[in-house]
Amino acid sequence: MSEHYDAVVVGAGPAGSAAAYAMAKNGLKVALLERGEYPGAKNMFGGTLYSEAVASLFPAFWESAPLERPVVRDEVWFLDDSSAVTLGFTGLHYAQPPYNKFTVLRSRFDQWLAWQAQQAGALLFPSCLVTDLRWEGSFAAGVVTEQGDIFPASAVVLAEGALALLAEKAGMRGPLEAHSFTIYVRLTFSLPAARLEERFQLEPGEGADLVFIGYPTAGSIGKAGLFTNKDSVSLITGVYLDELVQKGASLPELAWRTRSHPLVRRLLDGAILEEYQAHMLPKGGFRQIPRLYGDGLLVAGDAAMLISGRHGADLALLSGQLAGETVAQAKAKGDFSRKMMAVYAEKLKNTFYYKNMQAAGDALDYYKQHQDADFLLSKALNGAAYRFFAERMLTDREKREMVLKELAGIQTPIKDFSDIWQGLQHWRVL
Numbered sequence: 001m002s003e004h005y006d007a008v009v010v011g012a013g014p015a016g017s018a019a020a021y022a023m024a025k026n027g028l029k030v031a032l033l034e035r036g037e038y039p040g041a042k043n044m045f046g047g048t049l050y051s052e053a054v055a056s057l058f059p060a061f062w063e064s065a066p067l068e069r070p071v072v073r074d075e076v077w078f079l080d081d082s083s084a085v086t087l088g089f090t091g092l093h094y095a096q097p098p099y100n101k102f103t104v105l106r107s108r109f110d111q112w113l114a115w116q117a118q119q120a121g122a123l124l125f126p127s128c129l130v131t132d133l134r135w136e137g138s139f140a141a142g143v144v145t146e147q148g149d150i151f152p153a154s155a156v157v158l159a160e161g162a163l164a165l166l167a168e169k170a171g172m173r174g175p176l177e178a179h180s181f182t183i184y185v186r187l188t189f190s191l192p193a194a195r196l197e198e199r200f201q202l203e204p205g206e207g208a209d210l211v212f213i214g215y216p217t218a219g220s221i222g223k224a225g226l227f228t229n230k231d232s233v234s235l236i237t238g239v240y241l242d243e244l245v246q247k248g249a250s251l252p253e254l255a256w257r258t259r260s261h262p263l264v265r266r267l268l269d270g271a272i273l274e275e276y277q278a279h280m281l282p283k284g285g286f287r288q289i290p291r292l293y294g295d296g297l298l299v300a301g302d303a304a305m306l307i308s309g310r311h312g313a314d315l316a317l318l319s320g321q322l323a324g325e326t327v328a329q330a331k332a333k334g335d336f337s338r339k340m341m342a343v344y345a346e347k348l349k350n351t352f353y354y355k356n357m358q359a360a361g362d363a364l365d366y367y368k369q370h371q372d373a374d375f376l377l378s379k380a381l382n383g384a385a386y387r388f389f390a391e392r393m394l395t396d397r398e399k400r401e402m403v404l405k406e407l408a409g410i411q412t413p414i415k416d417f418s419d420i421w422q423g424l425q426h427w428r429v430l
């Protein structure tokens, strides 16, 4: 048995490292346990990290953190098989402090984050798979590792990510349900920086983030996206886990479908496939948030299903911080009971993301009832755009009627409007 800790944190992702950082900064003795060889070794996302949240914990983090590119170009592409209706914004102010968001490679960023916790005094234990919690009555009193080592502690923060097997074991949530998760494949292609910048119309150092709706998922609920790193491009494609099973779809095939789209293909021309990874993402929404606290126990980040829109890593960081601060308060009062731990849930309820998740509750139901919404909307928009941009020998009135007929031929304009409305909430969810 190792020495006693004030707190043990399971998982050195954004939630775990932020929790460990907050506690160590408050003078607590903290062990941060990570199953990977190093923090980030097993982690991946699209992805972009939203600056404001990170800066609230680490001001001017961009001066020391390993980031890829500040994103100045943000686009949504509604893809049909040979066309795209695009909606986008390029904002050059986002290339300057305090920035808006950065593309990031987690294998680098997570190490930096864990290092911040270590510098504050937390002890990091890599290659350390936690297999169980240690209990004293109803209180979580530490953890047990695969090697049989025991880490006794006054509090445990579960920040183990989407699968949350320990949270399930501890009765904080039920078994994993396929309809509450999406699964994503990420293909990473190397592309020299100068070529990448020329192709995406970026100045040196700037980044782009493109979301692809419609064609890539072939009728399943999901989406694809492309992110520019320093000298590589990440292409992700994902769908709901239950749909994958029900429709007998193949994720590698969907990923290749995205990569082979004629407009995506030209963005990747000459790029070399370097890496293939897959990862789950909790997407059950507000109603799937598990029990967040118990005696001596807190759950943070993806393990607590805290995903809102395209925000995930930043919310993990923020919820980890709140969990860490709550344990520090508990330590100051010498009270680790669930009544004290409930402060964490109260703090969460006042956050912007909890409120957003609450407000977005119905978007998921809508998409479950209209599984083809993205696909049909993309078809309708592209069909109408083909008519609109075609230079024909027609009167304006004839042209207008033709565009409207095209829209109505695929689905009613009211449903188009409804899909766009619901989609505004849903598309933000990767």
Ligand SMILES: Cc1cc2nc3c(=O)[nH]c(=O)nc-3n(C[C@H](O)[C@H](O)[C@H](O)COP(=O)(O)OP(=O)(O)OC[C@H]3O[C@@H](n4cnc5c(N)ncnc54)[C@H](O)[C@@H]3O)c2cc1C
Pocket (backbone or CB within 6 Å): 010, 011, 012, 013, 014, 015, 016, 033, 034, 035, 036, 039, 040, 042, 043, 044, 045, 046, 047, 048, 049, 050, 128, 129, 130, 131, 159, 160, 161, 162, 166, 184, 185, 186, 236, 238, 279, 280, 281, 300, 301, 302, 303, 307, 310, 311, 312, 313, 314, 315, 316, 430
């Ligand atoms: C394809 C994809 C794209 C995404 N894009 C974005 C994006 O653009 N922006 C964004 O903000 N978010 C994005 N996300 C979501 C984001 O990645 C997550 O919300 C975030 O990583 C959650 O952080 P976490 O610390 O809770 O969990 P994780 O990052 O999953 O970290 C959990 C850690 O716990 C460790 N661990 C697990 N079990 C154990 C155990 N038993 N013992 C010890 N260690 C353990 C793991 O190795 C891991 O290091 C994306 C996710 C995916 C899959």
